[in-house]
Amino acid sequence: MRLLVSPSSIEEARSALAADIIDVKKPSEGSLGANFPWVIRAIKEMAEKPVSAAIGDFDYKPGGAALAAYGAACAGADYVKVGLMFDGKEKAYELSKAVVQAVKDEFPEKIVVIAAYSDYQRLGTISPFVAAEAAADAGADVAMIDTGKKDGKSTFAFMDADMLAAYTAQNRDLGVETALAGSLKFEDLTALKTIDPEIIGVRGMVCGGDRTDAIRPELVEKALAMLR
């Protein structure tokens, strides 16, 4: 299982360098808020690790998402991650396909991550199960779950361990990897190891519980040790 940690700045990325994947985002612009291309580029130059970049919690705007995805890939992101902040499988497929084409036409080795939200019912957005099917059909590599609204409620508040295991199994059948995130806590790691997604994504956990605080390198090490 790879640990993805989400710093919000170049400075903070230094505290996350032990993680398996450094995920560049701008939490003040949303759950999957996009940071600036120069921040992605600087973190890519500093990290000897794969770098992921969130490009936003997108409404159904395939053109905007494709261009943002291309920008993130050009800035050096190895993983390009988009959130589907709308409902509808056909629309999810169209946007995912546009993002895949935007990234892979020029960078076939780069990884496209399509994220849906565990709290999709309160948001009125697409179910992660349906989004993963659309992502796989579109040629994406990873289907992800995160919380869309960052109010401290964890993904486990909306989807229990059995649902997350079913999601992971479904994705394996579809041929995409699974990434799970959303206010995960150290005490969730035992359950997550049983669920066995390929990636878990964290921020608040390694900030000491409050995602508006700074990432603490010793907590990144602690999470890695618990996952090994």
Ligand SMILES: O=C[C@H](O)COP(=O)(O)O
């Ligand atoms: O991609 C992962 C997210 O940044 C998770 O953030 P969080 O653990 O604070 O919900």
